[in-house]
Amino acid sequence: MNLKRISVKLSWMLRHCQTPRYIDLNGGWADVDVIIKALKERFPDFERKTLELIVAQDEKGRYSFDETGTKIRANQGHSIPGVVIEMESPEPPEFLYHGTAERFLDAILKEGLKPMTRQFVHISPDYETAVKVGRRHGKPVILKIRARDFKNDGNELYRSSNGVWQARYVAPEYFTIC
Template identity: 45%
Template sequence: MNEQKNKKTSKFLSYVLRHHPELIGLNLDENGWADVDELIIKSKRDSYQGLTFEELDEIVETNDKKRFIFNEDKTRIRANQGHSIDINLALKPQQPPEFLYHGTAQSNIDSILEKGIEKRNRQHVHLSEDKETATKVGMRHGKPIILTIRTKEMFDNGIEFYLSDNNVWLTDFVDTKYISK
């Protein structure tokens, strides 16, 4: 699959598996898993050109952010995180490293420094283990700003963290007292 089609397919999968499965009449279970055969069939009914198993497999294997995962026998697929729909990823609380990073656009800084980092329409706030990843995230919406989050301190104060299958750290909210610019 060429790079342009790969990107278009990845965006389609993100939209359907994270936000709007009803767009193609796809059923997700309580943990966000979709039947691969159903996804392939229903993607062909949509104005989208349709997917093959080989294309799905390539997207799961080559997506630089590892947004998607198959179950062991590759009969089910889901997005690793970033859902705006109510699903249970069945993640277990874990102790984060001392610091994590949050990439955002310059235009969001005043609000973040006033209110903290909110999950908004997502299930969690997303944090990165390295500044490079946080920079890429922040660049999507303008000039990137990287915030350092004192996650060990948060954890010591009873705030839960989860680690997604693609190594994105998740939490419900980051209070301003834990944020450094």
């Protein structure tokens, strides 16, 4: 069984399916039994243990179960309009980082960091993670964000349960190229 292919399908179901037949918009939770049934249609050998393995082994911590184990959700990255995920808004470190591809840099320097098709801009807690993110899109460029200044100036900055920081928009005056 190809766990990567299953994880890609799970990500689409929980984050990007534009007719949210799997998730509740309030919290982004999906019934585990519904998800298992849907994945079994495409992957006949799929079972709950496989879902638990994907959640446990996902290096980015994309998914989480609720406290009862009967619901699952993606922790961030939703493009489905209206999905509301509870996030905390703690005091950020002085700097956070955003990894992107070199080909996007001119537009970002002019227009700032935008969420594009997602609800939030994803911001990494450390330089190394930002490099990995940037590499997925091409030759990486890392932006150093003055996170504390950003928040102190009244901008909203959140942290999801897997440690990814998020903002609706980051103006160019808050970041520099590393």
